[in-house]
Amino acid sequence: MTTDMTETRNDNRSLENTLHLTDQTTLFLVDFHIWSGRKKLRAEDLRLGTDLPPDELISLGSKKICNPDALRVFHRNKKRIERNLLAVGTRFLGGFLVPNAMALDAQAMAEAVTLETRAEAETFLADYDQHIDAWCAAYPSWEPAIRQAVDPVEVVRGQFRFRVQALRIETAPLIATDTLHEDVAEIGDTIFAEVEQMARGLEQSFLGKPELSQRALGTFRRIHDKLNALSFVDGRIDPVVRSIGQWLKRLPGSGPIQGGLFLEGWALMRLVGEAEAMARHGEGLLALDALMPEVPEPRSDADVGDAVQQEDDANSASTDAEALPEDPMDFDDLFEEREVPGPIETSQPPVPAVPAQDFWF
Numbered sequence: 001m002t003t004d005m006t007e008t009r010n011d012n013r014s015l016e017n018t019l020h021l022t023d024q025t026t027l028f029l030v031d032f033h034i035w036s037g038r039k040k041l042r043a044e045d046l047r048l049g050t051d052l053p054p055d056e057l058i059s060l061g062s063k064k065i066c067n068p069d070a071l072r073v074f075h076r077n078k079k080r081i082e083r084n085l086l087a088v089g090t091r092f093l094g095g096f097l098v099p100n101a102m103a104l105d106a107q108a109m110a111e112a113v114t115l116e117t118r119a120e121a122e123t124f125l126a127d128y129d130q131h132i133d134a135w136c137a138a139y140p141s142w143e144p145a146i147r148q149a150v151d152p153v154e155v156v157r158g159q160f161r162f163r164v165q166a167l168r169i170e171t172a173p174l175i176a177t178d179t180l181h182e183d184v185a186e187i188g189d190t191i192f193a194e195v196e197q198m199a200r201g202l203e204q205s206f207l208g209k210p211e212l213s214q215r216a217l218g219t220f221r222r223i224h225d226k227l228n229a230l231s232f233v234d235g236r237i238d239p240v241v242r243s244i245g246q247w248l249k250r251l252p253g254s255g256p257i258q259g260g261l262f263l264e265g266w267a268l269m270r271l272v273g274e275a276e277a278m279a280r281h282g283e284g285l286l287a288l289d290a291l292m293p294e295v296p297e298p299r300s301d302a303d304v305g306d307a308v309q310q311e312d313d314a315n316s317a318s319t320d321a322e323a324l325p326e327d328p329m330d331f332d333d334l335f336e337e338r339e340v341p342g343p344i345e346t347s348q349p350p351v352p353a354v355p356a357q358d359f360w361f
Helices: 002-023 070-088 102-124 129-137 140-148 153-157 173-187 187-198 214-229 237-249 259-272 275-282 301-324 331-335
Strands: 025-033 038-040 062-064 090-092 095-099 163-167
Touching: 002 025, 002 102, 025 070, 025 102, 062 070, 070 102, 070 214, 090 187, 095 102, 102 129, 102 153, 102 163, 129 153, 129 237, 173 187, 173 214, 187 214, 187 259, 187 275, 214 259, 237 259, 237 275
Parallel strands: none
Antiparallel strands: 025 095, 025 163, 038 062, 090 095
C-alpha cells in the first residue's frame, strides 16, 4: 500500500513538472526539405572498360547532376535557424523547445530566414537549366549520364519545402504520465550536453596562457544566456547560471583577465566543458573550487638553500661513485666451468668443530 502511494505521488509530481514545463515553452519544428541534386548511380553510368567517374561526380552510390555549391545556401539557412533556436532553447521531440518569453523573437527570426530561403529557391529554379549546363560542361565525358537523370524544373520545385512551425504542447494527463514526463526528465541532461558542445575550444583560450582575453568571454556569455533562459526546466541549471553570472559581473570592462579571476575562469571552463560536471555542480556534489588549477606555493629562502644543498650532496655522491674502479663482469664468466678441488687427505679422522648433536627442524 505504501509503495503504491509513493508511486502515485511520484507520478503526480512528474505530471506537474511536465505540465509546468509545457505551459512555459513553445516547440519549434524546422521543416526544411531540400532537393538533393543527386540520382542513383546505375551500372550503365560506369561505362565499363573506360575511366571511372571522378569523385566530384559520384558519391556513396549516387551521381551528382548539379553543382552542390548551388544548394549550399539552403543548408546554410537551415543551420542558421537551428543555431538561433538552440541559443535560447534546447532539442526536444525532434524540434527545439524555447521559453515563451523568447518565442516571439525566435519566431520572427525563423520567418525572416524562411522567406529569404524561399526567395533563394526561386532564383535557383529560374536558373535551373544554366546550373545543369554548367555542370555538364565541367564533366563533358559524362554529360549523357548526367542529362539522362535530369528532372524537369517543376519536379525539382516540388522537392523544396521551407517552413518553421511554432507549437504549444497540450498533453492529456494520461499521455503525460505514460510517456512525456520521461522525455521532460531528460531535458536537463540534453541542455548540459548542448552547452558542452558550445564550450568546445574554450580550453585553447587558457592552456599555456597567463591571462584570458575579452574575446573568449563571448562564449561564456552565450552559455550563460542559454542556461539562464532554460533554468526553470531543471533545478540543477540555476547553480551553474549563478556561478557563471557572478564571475562575469566581477570582470573588468576591458583588458585581459588575470590573477584570481583568471583561475576562476579556468574552473568555469572545466565546468561548462563537461556535462557531468555541470550536473554534479547543480546537485551540490561538485564545488567550483575543486576545478581550480593547482598553483605552486612560493618557496622561501630556506627552502631554496636546502634544495641547493641537497643538489650539491647528490652531485658529490655521484662524483664519488664515478671515481670507484669498475669491475666489469664478462657474461661468459657466468657459464665458465671451474675446476673443483678434490678431497683433502688426512692421516687422522677429522675432528668436528662442534660436538655431534641431533638437530630437529
